[in-house]
Amino acid sequence: MPLDLSEYARVARDLGVDAVALVPGPNFTRAVKHLFMSNERPFLIAVPAHGEPAALVPNLELRSWDLVEFEGAVFDWRDQDGHDAAFATLTAHLGIASLAVEGQIMRVFVHHALKKAQPNLQIIDAEAAISGLRMIKTGDDIAALRAAIEISERALERTLASVRLGQSEKEIEQVLIQALFAEGAEDQAFHPIVAAGDGSARPHAKARADYRVRAGDALLLDFGARKHGFCADITRTVFLDHATDEARDVYDTVLRANRKGHEVTRAGITAHQIDDAVTGVLEASPYADRIRTKTGHGLGRDVHEAPYIMRGNHQVLPAGTVYTNEPGLYQIGNFGVRIEDDILVTEDGCTSLTRFPTGLQVLKC
Amino acid sequence: MPLDLSEYARVARDLGVDAVALVPGPNFTRAVKHLFMSNERPFLIAVPAHGEPAALVPNLELRSWDLVEFEGAVFDWRDQDGHDAAFATLTAHLGIASLAVEGQIMRVFVHHALKKAQPNLQIIDAEAAISGLRMIKTGDDIAALRAAIEISERALERTLASVRLGQSEKEIEQVLIQALFAEGAEDQAFHPIVAAGDGSARPHAKARADYRVRAGDALLLDFGARKHGFCADITRTVFLDHATDEARDVYDTVLRANRKGHEVTRAGITAHQIDDAVTGVLEASPYADRIRTKTGHGLGRDVHEAPYIMRGNHQVLPAGTVYTNEPGLYQIGNFGVRIEDDILVTEDGCTSLTRFPTGLQVLKC
Numbered sequence: 001m002p003l004d005l006s007e008y009a010r011v012a013r014d015l016g017v018d019a020v021a022l023v024p025g026p027n028f029t030r031a032v033k034h035l036f037m038s039n040e041r042p043f044l045i046a047v048p049a050h051g052e053p054a055a056l057v058p059n060l061e062l063r064s065w066d067l068v069e070f071e072g073a074v075f076d077w078r079d080q081d082g083h084d085a086a087f088a089t090l091t092a093h094l095g096i097a098s099l100a101v102e103g104q105i106m107r108v109f110v111h112h113a114l115k116k117a118q119p120n121l122q123i124i125d126a127e128a129a130i131s132g133l134r135m136i137k138t139g140d141d142i143a144a145l146r147a148a149i150e151i152s153e154r155a156l157e158r159t160l161a162s163v164r165l166g167q168s169e170k171e172i173e174q175v176l177i178q179a180l181f182a183e184g185a186e187d188q189a190f191h192p193i194v195a196a197g198d199g200s201a202r203p204h205a206k207a208r209a210d211y212r213v214r215a216g217d218a219l220l221l222d223f224g225a226r227k228h229g230f231c232a233d234i235t236r237t238v239f240l241d242h243a244t245d246e247a248r249d250v251y252d253t254v255l256r257a258n259r260k261g262h263e264v265t266r267a268g269i270t271a272h273q274i275d276d277a278v279t280g281v282l283e284a285s286p287y288a289d290r291i292r293t294k295t296g297h298g299l300g301r302d303v304h305e306a307p308y309i310m311r312g313n314h315q316v317l318p319a320g321t322v323y324t325n326e327p328g329l330y331q332i333g334n335f336g337v338r339i340e341d342d343i344l345v346t347e348d349g350c351t352s353l354t355r356f357p358t359g360l361q362v363l364k365c
Numbered sequence: 366m367p368l369d370l371s372e373y374a375r376v377a378r379d380l381g382v383d384a385v386a387l388v389p390g391p392n393f394t395r396a397v398k399h400l401f402m403s404n405e406r407p408f409l410i411a412v413p414a415h416g417e418p419a420a421l422v423p424n425l426e427l428r429s430w431d432l433v434e435f436e437g438a439v440f441d442w443r444d445q446d447g448h449d450a451a452f453a454t455l456t457a458h459l460g461i462a463s464l465a466v467e468g469q470i471m472r473v474f475v476h477h478a479l480k481k482a483q484p485n486l487q488i489i490d491a492e493a494a495i496s497g498l499r500m501i502k503t504g505d506d507i508a509a510l511r512a513a514i515e516i517s518e519r520a521l522e523r524t525l526a527s528v529r530l531g532q533s534e535k536e537i538e539q540v541l542i543q544a545l546f547a548e549g550a551e552d553q554a555f556h557p558i559v560a561a562g563d564g565s566a567r568p569h570a571k572a573r574a575d576y577r578v579r580a581g582d583a584l585l586l587d588f589g590a591r592k593h594g595f596c597a598d599i600t601r602t603v604f605l606d607h608a609t610d611e612a613r614d615v616y617d618t619v620l621r622a623n624r625k626g627h628e629v630t631r632a633g634i635t636a637h638q639i640d641d642a643v644t645g646v647l648e649a650s651p652y653a654d655r656i657r658t659k660t661g662h663g664l665g666r667d668v669h670e671a672p673y674i675m676r677g678n679h680q681v682l683p684a685g686t687v688y689t690n691e692p693g694l695y696q697i698g699n700f701g702v703r704i705e706d707d708i709l710v711t712e713d714g715c716t717s718l719t720r721f722p723t724g725l726q727v728l729k730c
Contacts, residue, residue, distance in 0.1 A: 034571075040673070060568050060569070063566065063567045063657075063697055064569055079658075079659045079673065080676050103473045104472055104473075104474050107472055108466055108468045108472070108473060108475075108490060111473050111476060123473070125473060177546050178546045181539065181546060182543060184539075187553075187556060191552060202429050203428070203429075204401075204425065206399075206400055294444045294445065308444065310445055312446075332428055
């Protein structure tokens with residue numbers, strides 16, 4: 001079956017631009033149904049508002065490109081010759097005045113190569129419109145997300161069972177990563193965060209080789225498997241050996257915020273309304289000064305994608321949207337708590353694709 | 366010790382531009398000595414040719430940024446407010462007319478945010494000069510590369526010992542990935558290529574779940590661990606059960622090309638000269654029509670970096686350069702062979718950091 005790129009042509013028409021460009025990344029993979037890597041070799045598909053698409057393909061990818069049933073002109077180039085001539089031929093062939101690109105994915109050297117080939121080409125960042133096509137998940141997408149999440153939850157269970165006082169964050173991280181692959185991950189969705197004690201108070205902490213976990217520590221794990229091209233993104237925070245009264249109260253506050261997100265979500269709600277409800281719970285608590293992040297982000301082929309769940313984003317969430325509900329409270333130098341679920345928006349509410357229990361867990365380890 | 370960014374100031378002066386910008390990626394990690402992720406939030410350091418650097422930091426990264434002993438102005442921004450005001454303040458503070466950027470790393474949305482804040486700002490792609498600072502490896506860099514390579518070689522040994530006829534490429538890939546982490550990888554350097562039979566003839570093949578390896582197949586494994594931020598990149602091609610005379614002759618040709626690369630390499634040689642010598646061996650063989658790739662690329666924090674080892678690149682390789690020597694021959698529909706070593710250029714020759722034997726291996730499996 002020849003490749004159907006008509007959705008992208010429609011985006012070009014909707015935006016009033018002459019063509020949409022895709023470069024290797026989640027939209028490209030979705031469009032061509034094969035994985036191509038983003039590297040130092042420019043690789044681009046241009047889908048005009050009207051007419052046939054064209055592609056600029058590194059010569060050494062041509063045999064893999066054969067697997068893509070692409071109907072349109074293909075301009076290849078060899079490392080030895082450079083890519084300038086291929087860009088010149090491509091732009092001459094297209095004869096366009098404006099091009100919508102994925103601003104979060106396309107790199108500056110491709111932008112410059114396009115402008116060098118056609119200095120008057122108007123390049124528009126249409127990240128939201130292009131990647132927006134991925135917002136409503138299909139049945140296959142949701143099955144892939146569920147598979148990624150189930151692998152991640154089994155890996156978390158294994159990892160928590162193996163935690164011992166005195167292990168370094170780095171050692172626990174290694175156990176988690178190995179468990180992800182042992183459970184069937186095809187890749188990691190992102191480099192995991194495994195952070196204990198004061199490290200848990202940094203939203204994007206990196207595992208330390210020189211910090212050994214202690215009784216009373218919060219241990220925050222934020223991680224996910226990739227399966228069939230889709231990402232899981234889960235956070236759980238547990239306490240080691242015991243939890244102080246303050247820890248329990250902070251945990252309970254974050255959990256109430258997380259549950260509020262589940263409660264308010266249904267098709268038609270805006271990203272703003274979800275964040276307002278979730279963050280409102282945190283703000284009403286004695287820990288309002290520990291808020292550092294928005295509620296979450298869309299999840300799919302990319303671990304961070306639209307919609308961004310934050311105040312000021314009045315984008316409506318249709319049924320089929322999947323987002324992360326991940327409120328947290330972080331006190332610098334002390335500890336942090338985050339509880340993150342992956343939520344599927346449905347017509348009459350929502351389903352948490354994450355099933356791992358969210359109740360307070362104190363590990364006797 | 367405060368962060369020393371003077372090398373980047375010197376690049377700005379050498380290029381005759383007012384400042385150099387770094388965004389999360391290998392140069393950024395090298396510069397600030399901490400790992401920050403590239404995501405939807407712009408994050409940027411500007412190092413002027415003269416004077417103090419400045420940084421634009423997402424608010425939720427500030428607590429991690431504290432670990433970087435950065436001396437200079439910091440402009441942070443919150444998701445809810447967007448980043449436009451921070452870019453405007455940054456550019457006003459810098460007061461520059463031109464900015465050199467990493468064209469292979471910076472994405473178009475950051476380019477556009479800079480141009481929106483200061484429409485007359487001249488943005489120059491200085492990828493070669495900025496990333497070029499990473500070309501000569503330090504002792505620590507080489508130790509990290511050796512660690513990554515040793516992990517990779519142990520993982521390869523484990524994987525080859527477990528290969529059985531009838532396994533799918535995907536199953537073998539999973540064994541390889543698990544072995545990498547079991548041997549101590551902190552990440553994969555890139556998604557591995559595990560390709561058998563006709564798949565081995567595609568230089569960038571992806572492992573198939575529906576192809577089961579057969580007696581007589583070539584099995585090509587191209588993979589690497591990441592350790593201490595540095596990448597291994599190794600390829601070995603073995604034959605399963607038996608190798609035909611043609612397979613043996615092709616293998617021998619590729620091995621002679623690979624050895625030629627080792628023989629000719631010493632400080633002062635150009636990338637062109639290495640590729641010419643290596644590819645020359647392939648061209649002189651009966652299999653010249655199976656050549657699809659250049660000889661290789663630099664290796665370090667990035668799995669593909671300067672210098673690119675190809676004809677036409679007259680860049681001189683100084684001692685301390687590390688590159689991949691990876692000739693290959695690929696016959697579509699039949700099979701491919703690639704043998705890839707990671708080579709350290711020295712004053713009087715070179716050292717292969719890869720020690721895994723390169724002789725023809727026929728697995729009895």
